[in-house]
Amino acid sequence: MLDSQFDIAIVGAGMAGLSCAQSLHQAGYKVVVIDKSRGLGGRMATRRLHGTHADHGVCYLKPKSAQFQALLNWLVDRKVIRVWTDTIHELNSHGQIQPSERQAPCYAAANGITAIAKFLSLGLTLRLNHRVERIEARDGWRLHCESGEMVSASAIVIAIPAPQAAMICESVDQAFVEQLKAVEYSPCISTIAVYPSERQAEVEQLGYKAIVCPSDPDLGWIGIDSTKQLNPVQPAIVVQSNARFAVQHLEDSDLEQVGKRLLNRAAEVTEQWLTHPEVAQVHRWRYAFPAEPVTNKYLAANISYPLVCTGDWCGGNRVENAFEAGLATANYVNQQLSDRGLPERFWLQL
Ligand SMILES: Cc1cc2nc3c(=O)[nH]c(=O)nc-3n(C[C@H](O)[C@H](O)[C@H](O)COP(=O)(O)OP(=O)(O)OC[C@H]3O[C@@H](n4cnc5c(N)ncnc54)[C@H](O)[C@@H]3O)c2cc1C
Numbered sequence: 001m002l003d004s005q006f007d008i009a010i011v012g013a014g015m016a017g018l019s020c021a022q023s024l025h026q027a028g029y030k031v032v033v034i035d036k037s038r039g040l041g042g043r044m045a046t047r048r049l050h051g052t053h054a055d056h057g058v059c060y061l062k063p064k065s066a067q068f069q070a071l072l073n074w075l076v077d078r079k080v081i082r083v084w085t086d087t088i089h090e091l092n093s094h095g096q097i098q099p100s101e102r103q104a105p106c107y108a109a110a111n112g113i114t115a116i117a118k119f120l121s122l123g124l125t126l127r128l129n130h131r132v133e134r135i136e137a138r139d140g141w142r143l144h145c146e147s148g149e150m151v152s153a154s155a156i157v158i159a160i161p162a163p164q165a166a167m168i169c170e171s172v173d174q175a176f177v178e179q180l181k182a183v184e185y186s187p188c189i190s191t192i193a194v195y196p197s198e199r200q201a202e203v204e205q206l207g208y209k210a211i212v213c214p215s216d217p218d219l220g221w222i223g224i225d226s227t228k229q230l231n232p233v234q235p236a237i238v239v240q241s242n243a244r245f246a247v248q249h250l251e252d253s254d255l256e257q258v259g260k261r262l263l264n265r266a267a268e269v270t271e272q273w274l275t276h277p278e279v280a281q282v283h284r285w286r287y288a289f290p291a292e293p294v295t296n297k298y299l300a301a302n303i304s305y306p307l308v309c310t311g312d313w314c315g316g317n318r319v320e321n322a323f324e325a326g327l328a329t330a331n332y333v334n335q336q337l338s339d340r341g342l343p344e345r346f347w348l349q350l
Pocket residue numbers: 011012013014015016017034035036037040041042043044056057058059060061062130131132133159160161164168188190240285287288289310311312313317318319320322
C-alpha cells in the first residue's frame with residue numbers, strides 16, 4: 001500500500017519542483033513529488049528515438065548567478081553535465097551563419113538534459129504518471145489525481161506553468177486563480193530528426209553546433225543535438241519554431257506536416273540533406289516560455305494551510321529562474337510549517 005500522508009506535496013517534477021522538494025526533504029520534511037508525465041524534468045526533456053536521443057525542450061544552460069553556477073559546477077564534477085560549447089551561432093537577416101558575439105560556456109548533458117532531473121530526484125518519494133486534477137482544503141490538503149488516487153499533505157507547492165496551476169486551484173480561491181490566469185505563455189513547436197550514420201562525417205565539418213535565428217520568419221533554434229554526446233554515431237537535430245510560427249500552427253491536426261515545414265526551412269538556411277531524416281518526431285509545447293513573468297519568486301494563497309505556486313514564471317523564463325524560484329519557495333514553506341532550517345546548498349547532500 002502506497003503512503004498517502006505527507007508534510008508537503010509538490011506538484012511538478014521540473015527544476016522548480018525538484019529543487020524545492022530536495023531542500024525540504026533534506027530539512028527532514030516528509031515530501032512527495034507528483035508529476036503527470038512518465039519521466040522527470042518537465043521542459044528539461046530528452047526524447048529517445050532510433051538508438052539515439054535529443055533534447056527537444058531545454059537546449060543548454062548558461063548560468064548568470066553564482067548559486068546556479070555552483071550547482072552546475074557540482075553537476076560537472078559528477079559528470080552529469082559538461083561544457084558543450086562556448087559559441088552559439090546566429091542566423092542573421094541576410095541568411096548568413098555567424099558566431100554570436102557573446103561567448104560564454106553553455107552546459108549540456110551527454111546523456112540528455114533529463115539526467116539533471118534524475119540526479120536532483122535522488123532520495124525523493126515520487127509519484128509519476130499522476131495528473132493532479134484538483135485540490136481540496138479539509139484538515140490540511142487533499143490532492144485528487146486523475147487516477148482516482150488521493151494524497152494528503154499539510155502544505156502544497158504547485159510548481160507548474162501558471163495557467164495549468166490555475167486549473168488545479170480553481171475551487172480554492174478565485175482572486176488567487178485570477179493572478180495565475182494573468183500569466184501568459186508563448187508556445188513553441190520542436191522537431192527532432194535523426195539521420196543515417198553516413199552523415200556523421202559531414203556534421204563534424206559543419207563548424208557550428210547550434211544556431212539561434214532571431215530574425216527568421218519561422219525558426220527560433222537549430223541545434224545539432226548529437227554534438228552534445230561523447231561519441232555520436234549518427235546526427236540528431238532539433239529544430240525549434242519561434243513563438244509566431246507556434247501560435248499559427250499549435251492547433252494544426254497534421255503535426256507531422258508542421259514538423260516537416262520547420263525541417264525544410266532549417267534545410268534552406270543550413271544543409272539540404274536535413275529534409276531527409278531517417279526518422280522525425282514533433283512536439284508541441286503549449287506553455288514553452290512565460291511571456292511576462294511575475295517578479296515574485298512564488299505566489300502564496302491566503303488560506304489557512306500553505307498553498308504556494310511557483311516555477312520559471314516567477315522571475316524569468318529559464319531553468320535558472322525555476323531553480324531560484326524553487327529554493328525561495330522551499331524557504332517560505334519551511335517558515336510556514338516549523339522553520340527547521342534548510343540546507344544552504346542542498347545538492348552537496350546528494
Ligand atoms: C523548447 C524550449 C526550449 C527551452 N530552452 C531553454 C534553454 O536552452 N535554457 C533554459 O535555461 N531554459 C530553456 N527553456 C525554458 C525552461 O525549460 C524552463 O524555464 C524550465 O524548465 C521550467 O521549469 P519548471 O520547473 O518551472 O517547469 P516545467 O519544467 O514545465 O515542470 C513542470 C512539471 O509539472 C508537470 N505538471 C503539469 N501539470 C501537472 C498536473 N496537473 N499534475 C501533475 N504534474 C503536472 C509537468 O509534467 C512538468 O513535469 C526552454 C523551454 C522550451 C519549451
